[in-house]
Amino acid sequence: MSASVPALEIINLKKFFGGLPATQDVNLQVMPGERRLIIGPNGAGKTTLFNQITGDFLPTSGQIKLFGTDITRLKPHERAHMGLSRTYQIITLFAKDTLVHNVTLGLLGLSPARWNLFKPLGHYQEMEVEARRVLGLVGLGSMADRLVSEIAYGQKRRVEIAMAMAQKPKLLLLDEPLAGLSAEERTTIKELIAAIPKETTLVMIEHDMDTALDLAETVTLLHYGKVIVDGQRDAVIADEKTREVYLGH
Amino acid sequence: MKRISGFLFLALLCVFPLFAGDFYINLVSQILIAAIFAMSLNLLVGYGGLTSLGHASFLGFAAYASAWSTTHMGLGVGTSAVISVLATMVMAGLFGMIALRATGLGFLMITLALSQVLWGLAYRWVAVTNGDNGMSGLARPSPFGISLDSGANYYWFTLVVFVIAYWLMAIFVASAFGSALRGTRDQARRMSALGHDVWMIRWITFIYAGFWGAVSGLLYVYYTKYIHPSSLSITASAEGLLSVIAGGSGTLGGPVVGAALLIILKNYASAYVERWNMLLGFVFLFIVLVLPEGIVPGLKRIFSRRQGGQS
Numbered sequence: 001m002s003a004s005v006p007a008l009e010i011i012n013l014k015k016f017f018g019g020l021p022a023t024q025d026v027n028l029q030v031m032p033g034e035r036r037l038i039i040g041p042n043g044a045g046k047t048t049l050f051n052q053i054t055g056d057f058l059p060t061s062g063q064i065k066l067f068g069t070d071i072t073r074l075k076p077h078e079r080a081h082m083g084l085s086r087t088y089q090i091i092t093l094f095a096k097d098t099l100v101h102n103v104t105l106g107l108l109g110l111s112p113a114r115w116n117l118f119k120p121l122g123h124y125q126e127m128e129v130e131a132r133r134v135l136g137l138v139g140l141g142s143m144a145d146r147l148v149s150e151i152a153y154g155q156k157r158r159v160e161i162a163m164a165m166a167q168k169p170k171l172l173l174l175d176e177p178l179a180g181l182s183a184e185e186r187t188t189i190k191e192l193i194a195a196i197p198k199e200t201t202l203v204m205i206e207h208d209m210d211t212a213l214d215l216a217e218t219v220t221l222l223h224y225g226k227v228i229v230d231g232q233r234d235a236v237i238a239d240e241k242t243r244e245v246y247l248g249h
Numbered sequence: 250m251k252r253i254s255g256f257l258f259l260a261l262l263c264v265f266p267l268f269a270g271d272f273y274i275n276l277v278s279q280i281l282i283a284a285i286f287a288m289s290l291n292l293l294v295g296y297g298g299l300t301s302l303g304h305a306s307f308l309g310f311a312a313y314a315s316a317w318s319t320t321h322m323g324l325g326v327g328t329s330a331v332i333s334v335l336a337t338m339v340m341a342g343l344f345g346m347i348a349l350r351a352t353g354l355g356f357l358m359i360t361l362a363l364s365q366v367l368w369g370l371a372y373r374w375v376a377v378t379n380g381d382n383g384m385s386g387l388a389r390p391s392p393f394g395i396s397l398d399s400g401a402n403y404y405w406f407t408l409v410v411f412v413i414a415y416w417l418m419a420i421f422v423a424s425a426f427g428s429a430l431r432g433t434r435d436q437a438r439r440m441s442a443l444g445h446d447v448w449m450i451r452w453i454t455f456i457y458a459g460f461w462g463a464v465s466g467l468l469y470v471y472y473t474k475y476i477h478p479s480s481l482s483i484t485a486s487a488e489g490l491l492s493v494i495a496g497g498s499g500t501l502g503g504p505v506v507g508a509a510l511l512i513i514l515k516n517y518a519s520a521y522v523e524r525w526n527m528l529l530g531f532v533f534l535f536i537v538l539v540l541p542e543g544i545v546p547g548l549k550r551i552f553s554r555r556q557g558g559q560s
Contacts, residue, residue, distance in 0.1 A: 080444035092439045109444030113425045121428045
């Protein structure tokens with residue numbers, strides 16, 4: 001694959017909820033290996049944009065391309081098989097299951113074993129081994145057999161990231177990975193995100209500018225569903241419109 | 250310990266006809282049939298989170314298909330059994346395509362509507378179903394030349410099918426696919442983001458549940474040697490759902506216990522109380538109030554709490 005094909009390309013994307021525009025003519029290019037931060041005030045359409053990239057919502061018009069392939073009309077699970085993975089702003093885990101089972105379900109989603117009606121999940125030991133390894137990477141190795149409902153909020157955030165990382169995605173969407181965390185936990189998660197290999201392209205929504213800006217190379221500012229400023233991190237921060245819309249000074 | 254008590258119970262079931270009277274043999278046969286029916290519904294309700302109020306469609310359709318193909322087409326009981334089960338699975342495939350456009354209440358209403366269509370057909374399409382008179386004079390199969398006409402022989406036959414059904418459904422829910430199915434119950438959106446085809450998982454489960462529903466339908470029609478539209482009624486579907494919920498949905502043993510309770514109440518209470526449905530209602534109300542998660546998980550909880558208190 002040539003380096004000139006964007007990992008993610010969004011062309012003239014529009015989304016209306018009834019008469020309400022949530023995404024207005026969004027054009028976006030994220031190159032392979034890039035770390036992109038998407039910022040914008042509440043209601044700017046950041047998560048709506050993510051939901052269209054993952055296929056949870058279909059856009060009203062426009063196009064989404066993943067590594068040059070048009071995925072605009074594909075189902076969410078088909079996009080996952082093309083190397084797209086995401087985390088959720090609101091924790092979306094399997095609360096009654098163990099951590100290792102949660103991560104294993106992520107691995108199972110991309111494995112042909114998911115259609116096996118006879119062999120138990122425990123038969124696929126390589127998946128469990130891998131799930132434990134990834135949980136170890138996010139510092140939860142010793143808690144792998146605990147139930148998700150028993151662990152702390154900050155740890156759940158790490159399980160969210162472990163689930164996505166286990167899939168070795170080509171493009172990873174992180175929706176406010178730092179939301180609701182203490183300063184100390186933020187540092188932990190920040191280090192985790194910084195350690196994600198460059199084979200994975202990152203697009204991240206985050207409000208905590210102090211932490212998130214360190215992780216980003218490029219920044220996109222959304223406002224009322226429109227791209228206001230888009231470019232290199234320092235240029236976007238220095239831009240007058242960014243200060244006006246977002247930073248407020 | 251659990252395994253040993255399971256085998257002891259199974260051994261008891263095997264020798265049961267040697268010391269029990271015909272009434273009790275037939276009672277347990279009915280329970281085993283109702284248990285297969287409830288277990289198949291539980292695949293949808295308990296493991297898939299898809300509450301169906303039309304599961305009697307599969308039982309009734311397979312029973313009618315078997316009755317019609319043996320009496321009208323002159324097929325042997327064995328051939329007709331295979332055809333009936335396959336036809337029911339095709340129907341489940343079609344019903345699933347319609348019903349799985351929705352989940353939750355929408356799914357429940359569509360399954361109810363579809364089963365009501367079948368019920369109406371069974372009543373009105375007299376040329377095929379003999380309408381309100383039902384179809385009688387049906388025969389039981391005789392596998393390997395063994396006649397199943399005696400109560401005890403039919404009981405053993407039913408027991409063998411029940412054990413196979415329980416075993417295969419236990420394998421199904423423990424399988425990798427079964428894990429994915431439970432995932433779609435708990436977090437459908439997350440599952441599709443992880444690469445699981447949620448619709449296909451549900452559709453396959455719907456057909457698999459239809460398969461076991463059809464098997465219970467065959468056992469039922471062989472047992473009664475008669476089939477009436479009431480087997481397709483909403484009451485028949487609701488009784489299955491009650492068994493699942495009362496016994497404990499999402500557990501293997503729950504629907505079996507629920508079905509046993511239902512059949513015992515039906516047989517005993519109806520002999521003494523005219524309004525036995527009301528008694529049934531009270532019993533289930535009591536269960537929901539005292540053991541809201543169902544008998545099997547509820548007793549487990551109470552038992553483990555007591556053990557925890559002692560140690």
